[in-house]
Amino acid sequence: MAHCNVMHSSSSNEVNLGPSHNPHAKPTDFDFLAVIGKGTFGKVLLAKAKIDNKFYAVKVLQKKVILKKKEQRNIMAERNVLLKSLSHPFLVGLHYSFQTPEKLYFVLDYVNGGELFYHLQKEQTFGEPRARFYTAEVASAIGYLHSLNIVYRDLKPENILLDFEGHVVLTDFGLCKEGIDTDATTSTFCGTPEYLAPEVLKKQPYDRTVDWWGLGAVLYEMVYGLPPFYSSDVAQMYDGILHRPLSLSGGSTVLCDLLQGLLEKEPQRRIGAIADFLEVKSHAFFTCINWDDLYHRKVQPPFNPNVRGPADMQHIDPEFTNEMVSGSVGCTPEFASSLATSSANAFNGFSYVSTEDYL
Known part of the structure; x- marks a missing residue:
């Protein structure tokens, strides 16, 4: 997997933001209106640009938290897909990024x-049919990332948004409901246990096939209402992911065949292991999908979110939007330390556990 370039120079607090860096941008270019996501590194804010009154999602990350440890930078480097100039209809668009001495700012499409x-x-x-549409659009985005040697690794429903028309947008708001322990190393995985592939759980090296497992887990949940191998007992869930056969109750033959292939415990036997996206898109479950039309957003989405305009927040979790914006943006050194204490209860339904505790 290609590492994105998040480099920290010891002589200054400057971070190399890659091709998206805009040296002229500054926080005062925006009116910050609401918190729409949060995590250990910082927050995602709904912002209105003063120059053109357009709405953006601005991801604000604390340098102090990211740069605290070398390992932290590695995690960040591996995960921060935003730093590559990406362009795909089902990936969130990065307009530009900038920094202050304390914070990094990523100015993204606001997807509501x-x-x-x-x-x-x-x-x-x-x-x-609805599950197939979303799965196909996500698979298209994953295939594109793989073509750039990027392994997404963190596919789960929270990272898949719908735009105003109902098309999928895969985000790097992995930030929104995810914690990285301040003592985390690259071998301590972080992420939602429900969606972790067996090889990640076993701390084995993983490759792009980890994303096809993730696609299978998301498709399974869309159709059956719970993630595969789900159990409220985390140890039991891990045991299921590692050892138990997949249980499929109902669903068409082609759906079950695809789920068996994507949720194959052995990465080298998983659908996508040989020809990656080509293998996935040629599966019988997708026979009725015209992939070219899909890519060009010509396929009518099965559901319209009916948003009333760019500032409409009806579909954003009030857990975030009820929170005050102040402090997320200005220079508030206490913000980073308060995040550490608040993160335990800040994420609805999020948990991550060190494998040693369970295996």
């Missing part, structure tokens, strides 16, 4: 159709 997870919770399950 809501998390896929949010809609799934409301409806419990999706029918196969």
